[in-house]
Structures are given as C-alpha cells and as structure tokens.
Amino acid sequence: MKAGVMDFYLPENLNANLPPEKRGLKRDQVRLMTLSRKTGEIQHDRFDHLPYFLQPGDLIILNNSRTIPASLQGDCIREGVQILPRVEIRLARRIFDDTWDALIIANSVRMGDVLHFSEKLTATVIAEIDTSPLKTIKFNKGGSELLNLIYILGAPIRYEYIEQPWDLNYYQNVFATHPGSVEMPSAGRAFSWELLFDLKKKGIQVDFIQLHTGLSYLLEDHVDPKENPEEYHIRQHTMEQILKAHSSGKKVIAVGTTVVRALESAARNEELSGATNLYIDQDSSLKIVDGIITGFHEPRASHLDMLTAFLPKHHLFHAYQQAIHEGYLWHEFGDMNLII
Structure with a gap:
C-alpha cells in the first residue's frame, strides 16, 4: 500500500450490488454527502437536491464517454x-x-x-x-x-460485488454519446435529464469533455493512474467556459476523478487533447478545478489520494467514517459525494 493512501474497514453490506432502479429509486434519488473544503463540515442529503448546493454561474463538467461491453x-x-x-x-x-x-x-x-x-x-x-x-x-x-x-x-465488466449480470443500459450515463469507456464513468450515473434541466434552470452551467475510462482493477490490484494513461479531448469552447467561470470567482465542479485529471492535465500542459497519467494528491495544487462530484472509493484506492487535494486527509477520513456509520453505498451503483 502506498503510504499516502487512506485505509479503513468497509463493511460488505455497503457494496451496492443493485442499480438504484432495482432498489425502487430513480437514478438521481441516491444519497448525497456534501463536504466543505474550508471546514470539513458534513451534510447528508439526496442527489436530486444538488442545485441547492451550487450557485448561478457555477460550471459542472461531465464526461460524455459511453460505456462499451468490454x-x-x-x-x-x-x-x-x-x-x-x-x-x-x-x-x-x-x-x-x-x-x-x-x-x-x-x-x-x-x-x-x-x-x-x-x-x-x-x-x-x-x-x-x-x-x-x-x-x-x-x-x-x-x-x-x-x-x-x-x-x-460483449457484456459489461462486472466485479465480484455485483452478484448478477445487468444489461448494458444500467452502465450508461444518460448524456453519454461517444462509445469507448471500458468501465462506466460512474460519477455521472446519478444525473438524470430532469436534474440537468433543474441545474440549467437555476443558471448553473453544464458542459462536457470526453475521456474513455480504462480498467480500475488488474486482477487483485487497483490500477495506478501513473501507469494507466487515458486519452482526453476538451473542446476549445469548453475550456473558454471553464477559464471564464474560474476567473470570475465561480466554481468549476468536475464530475469524476478522471475529469479532474483531464482538466488539470490540460491546465498544466496547455493541451486540449492528449493522454493523462497525472497523479494528484495532497501535495498537488489544483489549477482550475474547485470541487468534485464522485462516488465513494474503496480502502487504499488511489482516488482517495486525489480527494486529499480538495480537503485535508483527517477531514476526509472522518467523513468516510460518517458515511459508513450512516450506511452510504459504495461503487458504481452507490451513493454520491460532493466536495466543494
């Protein structure tokens, strides 16, 4: 285990093995835990209430890659x-x-x-x-x-916590358009068309990049992002919107760790297309991303290191202990986390 990666005990019953739709929920009705970057304050809510946590002019960046049956x-x-x-x-x-x-x-x-x-x-x-x-x-x-x-x-890639096969449609984000991801860019799964409309109605901007996600596990091991370059494409108009929001004091919210990697790589390399193997941790200075929407990550996952670039590790650890105590669900069919 890398020294910087956070470890904790995750009870097996918190592995979401059913899509929310099979639990009687709409995809945007999963739970939402919000964390304050400044104070570490925790709030518990529901994902379809996301607009209440953002302000007009804030910009959400989603990954429009579509999952293939890999x-x-x-x-x-x-x-x-x-x-x-x-x-x-x-x-x-x-x-x-x-x-x-x-x-x-x-x-x-x-x-x-x-x-x-x-x-x-x-x-x-x-x-x-x-x-x-x-x-x-x-x-x-x-x-x-x-x-x-x-x-x-083909069939969707399925890990051991998913007890039965599900149709590919359960592994698609509603806005996905470009086939290529071998695993669902799962941070975007909870967005519905109704929620996207509600965000825009409040004046919250939404735009898209493309990054085809790779495997997150190689047999028993998490994939190290440094050894797993992923190709990204950002439109010039999208980057202009990002820079405009950022410079005017509005928040740029990345949906998923891969979106953070793509945006921060583009900011560092000044290249709108390329491959990123950027590793972000508590020592990284985020240049254009102000917040993140993501799922809950497993013990020792490298994604947890990235989250310590948004808030101190002790706040993150405390929040994850709260999430476990409150019964939040993990993985692609689970609940969501907003850090802002």
Whole structure:
C-alpha cells in the first residue's frame, strides 16, 4: 500500500450490488454527502437536491464517454488446438482501430495464442507488457465493424460485488454519446435529464469533455493512474467556459476523478487533447478545478489520494467514517459525494 493512501474497514453490506432502479429509486434519488473544503463540515442529503448546493454561474463538467461491453468470452487456441475454453478477456484500452491492451483472466495464455470469440471475430496475442498483467491483442476486424461485434458479443465488466449480470443500459450515463469507456464513468450515473434541466434552470452551467475510462482493477490490484494513461479531448469552447467561470470567482465542479485529471492535465500542459497519467494528491495544487462530484472509493484506492487535494486527509477520513456509520453505498451503483 502506498503510504499516502487512506485505509479503513468497509463493511460488505455497503457494496451496492443493485442499480438504484432495482432498489425502487430513480437514478438521481441516491444519497448525497456534501463536504466543505474550508471546514470539513458534513451534510447528508439526496442527489436530486444538488442545485441547492451550487450557485448561478457555477460550471459542472461531465464526461460524455459511453460505456462499451468490454468483457468478452473466447476460446484460447494454440497451434490450431483449443487449450482453454471460455476465457474472459477484459478490454483495457484501445491502441489502434484493431488493437487493444487487454486483461486475460488466464495465466497460461501467451504470445501467439489466438482468441476465438465467434465465427466472425478472433484476436491474436501479439505482445506482453512488462510489469503488468495486460497483454496486447490484435483483432481480425477494426473500426466500426469491430465495435459492432463487441456490442453483439460483449457484456459489461462486472466485479465480484455485483452478484448478477445487468444489461448494458444500467452502465450508461444518460448524456453519454461517444462509445469507448471500458468501465462506466460512474460519477455521472446519478444525473438524470430532469436534474440537468433543474441545474440549467437555476443558471448553473453544464458542459462536457470526453475521456474513455480504462480498467480500475488488474486482477487483485487497483490500477495506478501513473501507469494507466487515458486519452482526453476538451473542446476549445469548453475550456473558454471553464477559464471564464474560474476567473470570475465561480466554481468549476468536475464530475469524476478522471475529469479532474483531464482538466488539470490540460491546465498544466496547455493541451486540449492528449493522454493523462497525472497523479494528484495532497501535495498537488489544483489549477482550475474547485470541487468534485464522485462516488465513494474503496480502502487504499488511489482516488482517495486525489480527494486529499480538495480537503485535508483527517477531514476526509472522518467523513468516510460518517458515511459508513450512516450506511452510504459504495461503487458504481452507490451513493454520491460532493466536495466543494
């Protein structure tokens, strides 16, 4: 465990294993814990009351990347002979139109092996990545044809706390438009069209960037953001809106840790498109992001280090202990946290 990462005990019953809609809630009716950056004060509320915590002119930045069904099942074939049936392959990040880094859930798969997904789709393992369980695979299709087959054959990536498979629609944000994320940019899940309308009605601005999220786990380990560059794209108009809000004393609120990384990388590098592996912690000085909307993060997750850039670690630890005591739910189907 990195020395700076926060550790705590998370009771198993606080892992949200059902979408809110299956718990009798609308997606924007999950709970909301707000934290003051200045004082660490905690308030407990509901996510559809978000407009009450913001002011006219504040700017919310969302990630409009759309989740793809990035878990594939394939037979592993070596020299024409099937050696493993039904191996799970989790796409991690796109390298080229026909080439991806992927996590193959089978230790014995090696370079040169062929993964057979269907009569139309196969992939060959073409490289192993040093110091990583990821392997590079090259499909026999590319571009939109490959994406269409992934949608036909794939399923959403599902971790052990989700007890049963759910349709891909449960892993989509309502505003998502650009397919490419292998896991849902989950901080945006609780936004509904009604809530977006209410925000705009109050004069709170909403804009979008694009960042295709990668895997958050490699087998038993959290992914280190420094070893997981993610490609981002920010429109010139969006950056102008961000700088205008920031300079006029309004708050820029990033929805999700990946949005924070993208915006802060753009501010540091003065590049609106690129790849970010920026690691943010308590020693980082945030340049343009004033607040964050995020879910609750697991013990020892690197995302917790990022949150200490917004408020002191002791305030964050106390808030998480309160969240556990109050029964907040964790993970992509769980409750939300606003730090402002």
